[in-house]
Each structure stands twice: as C-alpha cells, then as structure tokens.
Amino acid sequence: MISTLDPPRAPEAYAALRAGLDQLKAEGLYRDFVACSYLAADRGHALHHGRRIQVWCTNDYLGMSQHRDVMHAQLASTLRHGTGNGGSRNIAGTSEAHVELEALLAVWHAKERALVFTSGYVANVETLTTLLRAEPETMVFSDALNHRSLIEGVRTSGNAKHIFAHNDLTDLELALAAQPLERPKLIVFESVYSMDGDVAPIREICDLAERYNARTYLDETHAIGVQGPTGAGVCETIGEDRITFVQGVFGKAVGTTGGYVAGPDVPLDYVRSHAPGFIFTTTIPRASLDATLASLAVIRSPEGVRLREDLHANAELMRRRLTEAGIAHVPAPSHLVPVLVPGGARVKRVSRRLLDEFSIYVQPINFPSVPKGGERFRVTVAPFRTEQQIDRFVEALAQCLADDPS
Structure with missing residues (x-):
C-alpha cells in the first residue's frame, strides 16, 4: 500500500555550512570581492565593471607588476x-x-x-x-x-x-x-x-x-x-x-x-x-x-633606491594629510598607512561609498584579520602617486567619515 502521507523531508543540503555563512553576514564579516582589472598603461588604476577606479590597497608596493x-x-x-x-x-x-x-x-x-x-x-x-x-x-x-x-x-x-x-x-x-x-x-x-x-x-x-x-x-x-x-x-x-x-x-x-x-x-x-x-x-x-x-x-639597482625613497616619502605625506584632516591612523614607521575606521558595518559602508561615489577602492579590514573594534583600511601609497591624488583621497575619505560618524 502506498502511503498518502508525505515522506519525511531530508535535511537541507549543506545546512551547517549555510548557517555559518549566514552568521558571517549577520555579524558583518562576510567578505565581498571587488573585481578590479589593473591597467598597465595607467598605473594605480583598474577597471571595475568597465569603470575606471583608483586602487589604494594593493600590495604591489612599487608598481613593479606594471614596470x-x-x-x-x-x-x-x-x-x-x-x-x-x-x-x-x-x-x-x-x-x-x-x-x-x-x-x-x-x-x-x-x-x-x-x-x-x-x-x-x-x-x-x-x-x-x-x-x-x-x-x-x-x-x-x-x-x-x-x-x-x-x-x-x-x-x-x-x-x-x-x-x-x-x-x-x-x-x-x-x-x-x-x-x-x-x-x-x-x-x-x-x-x-x-x-x-x-x-x-x-x-x-x-x-x-x-x-x-x-x-x-x-x-x-x-x-x-x-x-x-x-x-x-x-x-x-x-x-x-x-x-x-x-x-x-x-x-x-x-x-x-x-x-x-x-x-x-x-x-x-x-x-x-x-x-x-x-x-x-x-x-x-x-x-x-x-x-x-x-x-x-x-x-637592486639605483632605480630601485629611488622607488623606495618615493614610496616612503608618499607614505609620510599621506600620514601628514590624514593628521591635518583629523583622521585617526596608526603612526607606523613603515610604508604601510593603517587608517582606523572602527565598526565592522561602518568600515564596509565607507569603503562602498568611496568606490561608488569617488571611484576609490580601499578594502575594509575586519575581524579576524584585526580585533573587533580595530577595523581599518590598510592604505598603500605607491611611488608614482601624486600629491594631488593623495589630497583627493584624503578629502573623499574625510567626507565619508564625517557623513557616517558611527
């Protein structure tokens, strides 16, 4: 005899994995990838869904991938x-x-x-x-x-x-x-x-x-x-x-x-x-x-020496401009410029607005890469960056932070 009762439903496939992903999203820790195709003829820039953007978080510190x-x-x-x-x-x-x-x-x-x-x-x-x-x-x-x-x-x-x-x-x-x-x-x-x-x-x-x-x-x-x-x-x-x-x-x-x-x-x-x-x-x-x-x-050549000098000079200029704008950052002694933007949801909102409105890409860094409450941008300032580009980055960031204070 065939039962008219519905058969017991099988457990949802990958339920535990889906729950883990849902938890990441609820905590604001789910990682989104930003597609950027670098432009060798326009260093420091990339295409994002066909739109030209500036990238301020690459680890290609000297721009050697486009040398x-x-x-x-x-x-x-x-x-x-x-x-x-x-x-x-x-x-x-x-x-x-x-x-x-x-x-x-x-x-x-x-x-x-x-x-x-x-x-x-x-x-x-x-x-x-x-x-x-x-x-x-x-x-x-x-x-x-x-x-x-x-x-x-x-x-x-x-x-x-x-x-x-x-x-x-x-x-x-x-x-x-x-x-x-x-x-x-x-x-x-x-x-x-x-x-x-x-x-x-x-x-x-x-x-x-x-x-x-x-x-x-x-x-x-x-x-x-x-x-x-x-x-x-x-x-x-x-x-x-x-x-x-x-x-x-x-x-x-x-x-x-x-x-x-x-x-x-x-x-x-x-x-x-x-x-x-x-x-x-x-x-x-x-x-x-x-x-x-x-x-x-x-x-290892004299050109490399100049690239390093320009990299560190640009990082120092970025730190000065951030200080002048009242933007919190870690006074690091290296070429890296960590900008503090506490709050997992906030750092993602600021990052998204910079990309959408100013065509500036800087990736939010959150837990577990840094402790909760220590969210930040890790800004890199390549040797070829100009003072005008640095000023524009700081101005855009200051505006986004002022409009989203918490």
Whole structure:
C-alpha cells in the first residue's frame, strides 16, 4: 500500500555550512570581492565593471607588476618557453630560471641556500611544518600577531609552543629562560607587521636567540623590495645577518608571484626532499620566474633606491594629510598607512561609498584579520602617486567619515 502521507523531508543540503555563512553576514564579516582589472598603461588604476577606479590597497608596493622591464621579460619568456613548466620541480618542472633565482636569493640574504615555492603562504607552512616535525623536541616561540601562514605551520607541526606578546622582549625572554638551555628552540616572527605597519626589534631578538640557544625564522614578506639599500628587507637596513631563516615573497613589492625561504643548506635541502607542498605541486612557470629576475634587477639597482625613497616619502605625506584632516591612523614607521575606521558595518559602508561615489577602492579590514573594534583600511601609497591624488583621497575619505560618524 502506498502511503498518502508525505515522506519525511531530508535535511537541507549543506545546512551547517549555510548557517555559518549566514552568521558571517549577520555579524558583518562576510567578505565581498571587488573585481578590479589593473591597467598597465595607467598605473594605480583598474577597471571595475568597465569603470575606471583608483586602487589604494594593493600590495604591489612599487608598481613593479606594471614596470616595462618586468612585463617585457615575461612576454619574451612566454614566447620562447610557453605558458607553463609542465610539472612539479621533481618532474621536468625545474627550469634554469629556478636555479638562477635561488642562487641570487641566497646571495641577496647572505645564506647558503634558497628554495622557491608557489607562494609565500606555502613557503611558511611547508618549511615550518616539515622542519619542526623532523625535530619534535624543538619548542616554538611565536609572536602573537604572526601571519596565519606562520600560525598554521607551527600548529600543524604539533610541536610545543609559546605565544609571546607582540614585540615584547620581556615576555619572550621569560619564556626562553624557562626552558633548558640545551632544548632546541625556534623563534618565529615578522619584520614588518602588515595590519599596524610596525617593525620588530630584530637585533634584540637575535641577541636573545644567541643567549638562549635558539634559531630564528623571520618573515620579511612586507619588507622585501621596500626596505634596505638593495631591497633585501629590514635585516639589510639594520645590518643584521644572524637570522637563521629568512622568508620572502614575489607577489607583493616584486610584482610577480611565488615565495621563498633562504637559510642553511641542510635544513632547506631536507625541506626540498620532504615537504609535500613543494614536491607534489606544479611549479611556477618559467615566464613568471624570468619576470621576477627582471624585477629584482630593478629593485637592486639605483632605480630601485629611488622607488623606495618615493614610496616612503608618499607614505609620510599621506600620514601628514590624514593628521591635518583629523583622521585617526596608526603612526607606523613603515610604508604601510593603517587608517582606523572602527565598526565592522561602518568600515564596509565607507569603503562602498568611496568606490561608488569617488571611484576609490580601499578594502575594509575586519575581524579576524584585526580585533573587533580595530577595523581599518590598510592604505598603500605607491611611488608614482601624486600629491594631488593623495589630497583627493584624503578629502573623499574625510567626507565619508564625517557623513557616517558611527
């Protein structure tokens, strides 16, 4: 007999996932993507659904992705070598450009070896996880504001860890001193922290590492290209060469794609031989690597010096204009200009109005990237920005903030 009762309804597909998304939206934390297609002939501008906009939040700090030498190098390499390398580094994917680039990076950072990865995130996760799992007795000391990739690498390893207060040398030393001197230790931190634009006390951390028998792993992601006489980062600026491992990226100031770690030969050879995220992935195309080499040639040249000088001068001008307009911002010592706009819903409203009415794109930064109540814009001011453009940005921002005070 066929029942006339309706059959029991199956649970909604992906109900838990939908609930999680609904919660993000209710809390104002759902992330919207803004489509912007950059214009190489009109640097600092992009097309947004066919409309020309100015972009003030890119990580392409020096505009190298649109530098003629870099673009021409990638085009010429593509025509000669094609669009891909055809496999992993182990299976026909290691090009001559890989070899040349890794040798250059090792010399640049005064290390024995460098290893190129598909991204800075992968470089951090794979290097930390692989090395720490190989030495499970190593205890990790990680800065409280470290990037997610550093956190994930330490967490996935399963090694014992201590999270020390951000840039707090006293907290770090107390934690180091609490461990036996002979116990292997690794201090993991960044040089420039992207959300506040502040800089780590690198020399003092190296002093503690020497005192307490620790190695160091420094993420120079946001300093590569923009700090140092040749752009090698904060360590080069201050003349500090005691860091054990230096991590950097190409996807920010270098203007291409990929990441790397430089350090001692044996540990990085071990990573090369054991890290799944290095072994089992298709490599960066030769054309992109040739573009990276071309970009580094500019960054390390007198032109690179001028670009860095103009970048920092523009950041300082932006900070002055914000102060004059009464707009709250973090007085960072780096090229990054964090503008404080508390309130998750508010920062999104201001961002949307800037885009819709002023054709200015600056991405809202909210939780979990920053604590709730610490919402902000992370403004970047490229070397080619003019004083008039900076003034217009500040005027538009001031108007939006005044019209939306809470």
